[in-house]
Amino acid sequence: MHLRFLIPVLLAAATIAAAAQEDASPQPLPAERSYEVRSAFAVIDDATIDSNLHPPLPTAASQILSSPFVNLLQNQLLLEPSLSLRYRQRWSLAASAVALAESFHGLSTADFNLPPGDTAASSALQASLEPYTGTRTQLRVKEAYAGLSAGDFDFTLGRRMVRWGTGYAFTAAGVLDPPRNPTNPSDRLNLNVGRDMLKADYVHGQQALQLAWSTAALDSCQSNLHDTTAFRYNVLVHGFDTSLIASHDRGSTSEGALTFTRVLGQAWEVHGEAAWREQAALLLGAKFSTASGVGFIAEFYTPPNTAYFNPGAVSPLAGRPHYAFFYVSKSRLRELPGWKEWDLDAYIVANLDDHSSTTACDVTRRFGNHFSTYLHGEFPTGGKTSEYGATPYTNATSIGVRFQL
Amino acid sequence: MSNINGVLRSLLLLFIVAFLAVCALVCRAAPPAAPDAMELLKRSDSYRNGWPAYVLRVKITNFENGKPDEESLYEVSQKGTEKTFVEFLSPRDKGRHMLMLGDDMWVYLPDTSRPVRITPLERLTGDASNGDVARTNFAVDYTPVYLRTEKVGTENCYVLELTAKRKGSTYQRVLYWLRTEDARPMRAEFYLTSGKHIKSATFDEYLTVDGKPQLHRLTLYDEIRHNSHSVLEYSNIAPRQLPDKLFYQGRTDRFN
Numbered sequence: 136m137h138l139r140f141l142i143p144v145l146l147a148a149a150t151i152a153a154a155a156q157e158d159a160s161p162q163p164l165p166a167e168r169s170y171e172v173r174s175a176f177a178v179i180d181d182a183t184i185d186s187n188l189h190p191p192l193p194t195a196a197s198q199i200l201s202s203p204f205v206n207l208l209q210n211q212l213l214l215e216p217s218l219s220l221r222y223r224q225r226w227s228l229a230a231s232a233v234a235l236a237e238s239f240h241g242l243s244t245a246d247f248n249l250p251p252g253d254t255a256a257s258s259a260l261q262a263s264l265e266p267y268t269g270t271r272t273q274l275r276v277k278e279a280y281a282g283l284s285a286g287d288f289d290f291t292l293g294r295r296m297v298r299w300g301t302g303y304a305f306t307a308a309g310v311l312d313p314p315r316n317p318t319n320p321s322d323r324l325n326l327n328v329g330r331d332m333l334k335a336d337y338v339h340g341q342q343a344l345q346l347a348w349s350t351a352a353l354d355s356c357q358s359n360l361h362d363t364t365a366f367r368y369n370v371l372v373h374g375f376d377t378s379l380i381a382s383h384d385r386g387s388t389s390e391g392a393l394t395f396t397r398v399l400g401q402a403w404e405v406h407g408e409a410a411w412r413e414q415a416a417l418l419l420g421a422k423f424s425t426a427s428g429v430g431f432i433a434e435f436y437t438p439p440n441t442a443y444f445n446p447g448a449v450s451p452l453a454g455r456p457h458y459a460f461f462y463v464s465k466s467r468l469r470e471l472p473g474w475k476e477w478d479l480d481a482y483i484v485a486n487l488d489d490h491s492s493t494t495a496c497d498v499t500r501r502f503g504n505h506f507s508t509y510l511h512g513e514f515p516t517g518g519k520t521s522e523y524g525a526t527p528y529t530n531a532t533s534i535g536v537r538f539q540l
Numbered sequence: 541m542s543n544i545n546g547v548l549r550s551l552l553l554l555f556i557v558a559f560l561a562v563c564a565l566v567c568r569a570a571p572p573a574a575p576d577a578m579e580l581l582k583r584s585d586s587y588r589n590g591w592p593a594y595v596l597r598v599k600i601t602n603f604e605n606g607k608p609d610e611e612s613l614y615e616v617s618q619k620g621t622e623k624t625f626v627e628f629l630s631p632r633d634k635g636r637h638m639l640m641l642g643d644d645m646w647v648y649l650p651d652t653s654r655p656v657r658i659t660p661l662e663r664l665t666g667d668a669s670n671g672d673v674a675r676t677n678f679a680v681d682y683t684p685v686y687l688r689t690e691k692v693g694t695e696n697c698y699v700l701e702l703t704a705k706r707k708g709s710t711y712q713r714v715l716y717w718l719r720t721e722d723a724r725p726m727r728a729e730f731y732l733t734s735g736k737h738i739k740s741a742t743f744d745e746y747l748t749v750d751g752k753p754q755l756h757r758l759t760l761y762d763e764i765r766h767n768s769h770s771v772l773e774y775s776n777i778a779p780r781q782l783p784d785k786l787f788y789q790g791r792t793d794r795f796n
Contacts, residue, residue, distance in 0.1 A: 164778050165777075167778070167780060173634075175631075175634040284785070287785065296792075297792075298652070298653045298792075299654075301654075303652075313653075321652065322653075338785045338788045338790075341641070369789075374643070376644075376657065397657075398657055400659075401659060401661050402661050403659065404659055422657075426661055430662070470764075504630050505631050540631055
């Protein structure tokens with residue numbers, strides 16, 4: 136009697152044991168935490184040599200400079216911590232800063248033919264050389280804000296980096312964006328800071344309404360800012376990521392703008408901005424990717440020659456300027472050991488009216504997940520009165536080391 | 541009388557045995573009906589997408605000549621079949637994230653402080669591409685056709701041929717081996733539009749999470765450079781209520 140039941144029981148036990156061996160012991164579900172933290176820390180040491188620099192000094196100082204050109208070494212040490220905290224999917228705090236220590240070498244009073252015994256001239260000369268000598272430290276708060284999420288609404292108060300423009304080197308619609316420098320489109324040393332603002336976002340699916348009021352009262356770095364009220368409607372429809380933007384600067388002008396981005400096929404992306412602030416500004420750009428991983432970006436930009444768009448480098452008597460930007464990059468140079476740690480990119484930005492340009496290239500080599508080194512070169516060309524030709528050095532070469540946690 | 545009953549019982553027994561033998565012959569002779577390829581594919585997707593919305597961590601270790609070379613860590617949030625948010629957690633990529641909405645894709649780079657549209661070709665970078673991490677719903681991206689049944693090791697497997705049906709698909713064609721008894725993925729081969737066989741995959745290990753078997757380890761083999769492969773380890777898999785706001789294309793960071 137017992138044998139009659141023993142065999143099926145043994146068979147059943149063997150089956151269960153075999154099935155259990157296929158999967159490891161069941162994993163418990165990880166509990167959802169009430170808070171999340173993200174942190175990062177980067178250290179960059181950058182040494183830049185401005186070759187054949189004609190230092191922009193007062194006329195009296197320039198006249199007694201022994202040699203018309205000097206080579207100036209600027210060393211920058213940057214510490215860049217950042218921290219973000221989110222509590223119960225509702226409250227968030229974030230802060231990031233840059234502590235900068237910079238020192239200069241290569242220019243001193245010894246490079247000038249000072250009249251002997253003229254202490255007044257010596258004092259005046261030292262004062263004019265101050266931007267190019269010695270060591271200075273600075274703390275920049277990039278972002279420091281608190282956020283509240285309530286349903287489809289998000290509220291932000293504090294300093295926040297906002298970029299509404301779609302261009303790489305230029306923007307006409309980035310009314311709250313940090314200043315875009317076409318000779319440094321990626322903000323190589325991460326020195327841009329956000330704007331102090333109160334912002335409200337309503338996000339529903341792929342649509343968003345954003346209203347922001349930004350004050351310039353606390354911003355000492357960017358003295359040309361105004362208090363700005365800005366509104367943006369952003370929607371993704373049929374692959375077009377489109378925005379309508381309106382803004383008003385207190386005591387200054389108002390702007391209306393339209394932006395779009397679209398991917399076409401496997402390899403193309405197009406983007407553009409059209410803005411009106413006193414006069415029209417237009418940006419058109421495209422990106423092309425190859426199967427081997429090489430990326431190309433080209434942009435055409437024409438802003439009006441007004442106080443808002445004119446960075447001061449173009450003569451106010453000149454007409455509307457026209458700019459072109461071309462960029463090529465390859466990350467992971469080759470998918471081979473020793474090659475895939477290398478990234479290369481190069482770009483040129485040109486003023487099409489005065490035929491001046493700046494060409495730049497970057498070579499980066501990564502060592503594991505924490506270290507990288509880079510070589511960066513900038514080469515301005517053009518007439519002495521042209522926008523990029525007026526750059527006071529013939530080339531600037533930077534070597535740097537970056538460490539990240 | 542008893543003799544007649546005995547004869548009748550014998551005849552009945554003989555008839556039953558003959559009937560069973562004929563049935564066995566008929567079943568062996570008739571080919572099995574082809575399985576429903578789309579149903580198989582949907583079942584196989586459940587091993588990598590166990591819930592309508594979930595999060596998990598993916599650690600990718602690249603090996604060169606058998607030695608670990610590079611390591612990357614990601615946190616993936618998935619909602620439905622069309623929305624994927626990938627946060628890059630490795631030190632060199634910190635602050636970067638990626639969003640996929642159907643066929644559209646953005647990368648947020650801290651350098652640019654804004655989301656940047658990327659093209660389908662930009663997804664195929666590195667040993668394990670962004671598409672390998674972010675697009676795991678084959679039933680949405682591919683049209684399956686049943687090819688044959690064959691053994692992988694000791695397991696009987698259905699072999700499906702998957703053809704891309706949307707531009708967001710990472711590969712143009714996939715050969716997919718699914719275990720017959722439960723549609724569990726066993727291996728795969730990936731082909732580009734040019735027909736080039738670019739990668740192969742083995743689905744090495746599964747874990748049971750909340751009663752559902754989920755993929756724990758996947759190995760991708762480079763078919764161009766045969767001394768290179770990547771191991772993807774999935775962990776911290778959990779269903780979550782994920783807000784739609786997380787998948788908004790203008791999001792500049794995970795938290796706000």
